[in-house]
Amino acid sequence: MSQQTTAGTPARPILIHDPTLRDGHHAVRHQLGREQLRAYAEAADAAGVPVVEVGHGNGLGASSLQAGRALLSDAAMLSVVRDALSSSRLGVFMLPGWGTTENIRQAVAHDVDLVRIGTHCTEGNLAERHLGLLRDAGVDAHGVLLMSHMATPERLAEECAQLVGFGATGVGILDSSGHYLPADVTARIAAIRSAVDVPVMFHGHNNLGMAVANSVAAAEAGATILDACARGFGAGAGNTQLEVLVPVLERLGYDTGIDFYRLLDAADIAERELMPAPPTIDSIGVVSGLAGVFSGFRNRVLDVAAREGVDPRDVFFELGRLQAVAGQEDLIEDVTLTLRAGSTGRDERTASHV
Missing domain, CATH: 3.20.20.70 (Aldolase class I)
Structure with missing residues (x-):
């Protein structure tokens, strides 16, 4: 050139x-x-x-x-x-x-x-x-x-x-x-x-x-x-x-x-x-960027959220609120379990009023 x-x-x-x-x-x-x-x-x-x-x-x-x-x-x-x-x-x-x-x-x-x-x-x-x-x-x-x-x-x-x-x-x-x-x-x-x-x-x-x-x-x-x-x-x-x-x-x-x-x-x-497919800006990528969460958390968040039945977008936004950083991968599990417990509590309260 x-x-x-x-x-x-x-x-x-x-x-x-x-x-x-x-x-x-x-x-x-x-x-x-x-x-x-x-x-x-x-x-x-x-x-x-x-x-x-x-x-x-x-x-x-x-x-x-x-x-x-x-x-x-x-x-x-x-x-x-x-x-x-x-x-x-x-x-x-x-x-x-x-x-x-x-x-x-x-x-x-x-x-x-x-x-x-x-x-x-x-x-x-x-x-x-x-x-x-x-x-x-x-x-x-x-x-x-x-x-x-x-x-x-x-x-x-x-x-x-x-x-x-x-x-x-x-x-x-x-x-x-x-x-x-x-x-x-x-x-x-x-x-x-x-x-x-x-x-x-x-x-x-x-x-x-x-x-x-x-x-x-x-x-x-x-x-x-x-x-x-x-x-x-x-x-x-x-x-x-x-x-x-x-x-x-x-x-x-x-x-x-x-x-x-x-x-x-x-x-x-x-x-x-090297790759099964080039990276794309999917919905999770956008949420992760908006939340300001370390990009290396992506796969772990998706895995844990799927296992626990929690929306991974909620996990990213909560990690962003907590200002999670690289090296705090264990926080992903803690946040996901907390969100699941909160969701379960809401479901139980809703059911009791039906």
Whole structure:
């Protein structure tokens, strides 16, 4: 694609980070196999995607009964994708509490190029030890804030400045529930951009159909790293769609450095090899986004609600009211049982008056 804007001015560089093989794991209950990982990683590498991220949906160390058992170990996933990449950098993600310093050391031993440490949007201090370890190891380390719609732009800026102080070489926010509109993103990225002197990133979900627009808003507000997944493969209603975002950015005068045709080929491989069907914005996706609930809760909510005979939409809205966050998966069961008990009580009271 052209490296010049229509006005002839140099294109603005922007880095695309591809978590298809990590966030996409949520959509298939963390069951991607070796050949699936290899096929997509090789295709993304051939397209010149700068960073390919791999792992359990919740990151290093998260394979468990609570968050879902992955088909492969962290070490196996890292080995397969490391071997498949010749030019793309290898990225991983970790949430303190799921992952530990030992998980980080294992990732570093597999020659990972970039580690993202994620925390809840107001708990960046939980990343201090991990960012310090990576800083001392000389590994590129980003601090990222989940469920960022729960905090003001000013608070997010303060948290990101703190992460830089801990050693983060990049910072940013995740729209973990697909709740944002472009103006929300603009305000938050602009505030962060004014508070730090490292690259700023944005990671979108598409529950309200705004992921590409939100990503563009982030870039226009100063973000220089954007996340996107092939076919939008990711939790909930899916992520920002990679093969759509890249040409949109190029039309707007950004330079991604990605080969467009090969990117389309990679997206075709992803649809064929990784997913039963591309993510869609269904009714549950819309409700989850409106409620501001972590997209990774989707499958668990549907399973528990079906088992208990409770409307999953009610579960999402109640989880949103309680401001549930990643790592509180057990709350899904508690909320569902409470709603069932309340419904049973109403039915009994109604029956007594018939």
